[in-house]
Amino acid sequence: MGSKAIDALESQLPEGAASKILRGYTFIGGDNLSDWTLAGQLHLDYIAQLYQSNDPRWMSEASKYTEQTGFSPFGLNPLALGGMGKGLASAGSVGKAGSVEPGSVSPGSTPAKWDNAVSRAEGDFGALNQPSKTGQTPAFFNPQRSASEALNNGRIHIDDLRKLVPPGTPDGFKPSVTITDGSKFNYVIGGQKVEVKWHAPDSNAAAKFPGSNSGAGWTAQIRIGGKLLGQDGKLYRKAGNQTHIPVDF
Amino acid sequence: MKTPDYYQSLPDGMPPQSIRDEFEAILLAPDDMATLPLTEALYELADRQWHTYSLLDEALKGRLEQLLISRWRDDFEITENLLSIVSRLGLVGVWEFLLGLDKQRISAATREAIDDAVAEMADSIADPYSGMR
Numbered sequence: 001m002g003s004k005a006i007d008a009l010e011s012q013l014p015e016g017a018a019s020k021i022l023r024g025y026t027f028i029g030g031d032n033l034s035d036w037t038l039a040g041q042l043h044l045d046y047i048a049q050l051y052q053s054n055d056p057r058w059m060s061e062a063s064k065y066t067e068q069t070g071f072s073p074f075g076l077n078p079l080a081l082g083g084m085g086k087g088l089a090s091a092g093s094v095g096k097a098g099s100v101e102p103g104s105v106s107p108g109s110t111p112a113k114w115d116n117a118v119s120r121a122e123g124d125f126g127a128l129n130q131p132s133k134t135g136q137t138p139a140f141f142n143p144q145r146s147a148s149e150a151l152n153n154g155r156i157h158i159d160d161l162r163k164l165v166p167p168g169t170p171d172g173f174k175p176s177v178t179i180t181d182g183s184k185f186n187y188v189i190g191g192q193k194v195e196v197k198w199h200a201p202d203s204n205a206a207a208k209f210p211g212s213n214s215g216a217g218w219t220a221q222i223r224i225g226g227k228l229l230g231q232d233g234k235l236y237r238k239a240g241n242q243t244h245i246p247v248d249f
Numbered sequence: 250m251k252t253p254d255y256y257q258s259l260p261d262g263m264p265p266q267s268i269r270d271e272f273e274a275i276l277l278a279p280d281d282m283a284t285l286p287l288t289e290a291l292y293e294l295a296d297r298q299w300h301t302y303s304l305l306d307e308a309l310k311g312r313l314e315q316l317l318i319s320r321w322r323d324d325f326e327i328t329e330n331l332l333s334i335v336s337r338l339g340l341v342g343v344w345e346f347l348l349g350l351d352k353q354r355i356s357a358a359t360r361e362a363i364d365d366a367v368a369e370m371a372d373s374i375a376d377p378y379s380g381m382r
Binding site: 175178197204208226241242 | 257258259260261262263264292296299300301302303329330332333336337366369370373377378379380381382
């Protein structure tokens, strides 16, 4: 089963990686069957129909699609394709597969229109979407979503915690008698303060609340704005056992 | 004058007396800081106090409540900070002050922050460690 709209769209795209990738990802019944849902297929079909009818809403819909599914075979955010419309793309403007590297510009040339902060902000905490201390805000970064998706049955793995920290962020943890080891990172993204920290068992917690998460083992606390992430993925103002998330190593 | 960064950089585990000294330093010269940085500093200290797993004495709580109520203004961030401080220290007086504000005269953002906090913690505001039991 396929999509006539997608077939039509594919026939209009230039030969090369773009159409092949699109076909590879959309062939229901093929190797990617397990990666697709009917809803995703219908959404993609809708986007193709908008594009066919020269409706500019295809870009915002495609953006929603890539945000919701993480699907972005071209490494692009459609919203970043300013001025692009039906019939404007050509083989020359798309380029060859594997030849496009964000940020790479030849001397004397200007960056491609798609090569901007927004287009690089694709995927959470991926190599192309690192929160910046310069105030540049990745378009799709959502601290709560990223952190809550890293939870696994109310626990979080140390590797996933580290992925929540932009590279280069200084570790501000200071050991004390009650908390001897740990890490703490603070950064601001989109005007929102984020603190990601994890630490060894807290002897105060162990003494006063035996069996509590914080007293029993390594725990993480993830503060987004003024709220703390709970083991259930929700945000809370009030600190408690469930805002101390057990860490797996 | 200490900055919010100073308070943020304090160790997470601090002796109660050290935290008390920091609170006292702010209470001695509260006008040294603008309201938002002041509430940010108090938030950081309140978080350290919470991690002592012990209650702040009532006299100090009372003085902090007076300061926070006197410095409150209709600002989303300030109100959010106050709500977080209230939750860490069990400041019932500040809580009742916020709930007593005329909802017709405050901004929608502030009103939503208060309503959200009521939904989360209205029944346990006096006990900062209710979530540990």
